[in-house]
């Protein structure tokens with residue numbers, strides 16, 4: 001199997017190396033707008049060769065689109081214009097907008113909308129790691145609009161990465177990812193900004209930062225090039241959960257002002273029940 005990865009960053013690079021190591025792919029082609037990224041990917045053995053987009057499409061059995069979600073809206077139709085029987089997947093964090101872009105494309109069936117639910121706060125080919133997806137889940141969206149053989153190939157690709165599959169319609173995907181992923185990034189960006197504003201002395205932050213602080217602001221290191229288009233494409237769902245989050249912060253604030261520590265404790269106890277879901 002020849003796999004072409006368009007966008008050889010954290011996710012594209014990690015998939016490239018995992019698919020090669022698992023034996024799913026015999027040959028990996030990298031396509032990227034940055035020659036520097038492609039050179040790094042070759043040095044790190046994430047890819048076997050780099051090519052221009054059209055050549056990469058023509059030589060591939062499977063094409064993985066792993067650029068930020070805004071650029072996918074022009075790249076995906078262009079890739080579908082050129083494919084014959086190849087399978088195309090994207091790995092984007094938002095789905096409704098992209099699916100809308102290709103819904104009437106004559107090659108729509110060759111495309112399977114895919115979101116591997118794994119990642120880190122780092123970007124670029126230097127951040128790619130082989131075990132990123134191990135044991136995690138992949139969401140496949142609106143599979144009824146994809147050709148059966150294309151879905152089967154994507155199932156095999158997920159199995160090669162040791163990923164479980166969850167099937168969702170694109171709308172539900174975007175609602176749920178707003179809850180489990182997008183809001184935690186906004187919350188982390190906001191916390192980092194708050195502390196940077198309050199604590200002008202950066203050295204102190206570095207000296208005093210405990211594990212708790214580091215883990216809650218970890219996501220604030222994430223790249224704006226990747227995240228702004230996600231917030232733009234999932235704006236309504238993110239606004240909905242952001243309103244809820246702001247209300248919750250306001251409730252904590254009001255209880256502190258009223259010195260109502262009993263209710264404060266009750267809220268923390270309720271928050272603790274997240275353990276039952278996360279530590280399953």
Ligand code: NAP
Nearest residue numbers: 007009010011032033034067068069092093119120123124
């Ligand atoms: P990344 O590390 O920044 O990689 C993106 C790569 O695409 C970079 O090499 C970038 O080059 C390249 N690129 C940008 N525009 C391009 C274009 N027009 N043509 C070709 N290459 C282009 O980002 P990532 O974290 O891997 O994210 C990639 C996708 O995966 C996004 O759609 C994201 O929503 C999704 N995703 C991310 C995570 C996560 O946690 N990070 C998890 C699941 C899914 P430059 O360096 O020059 O910009």
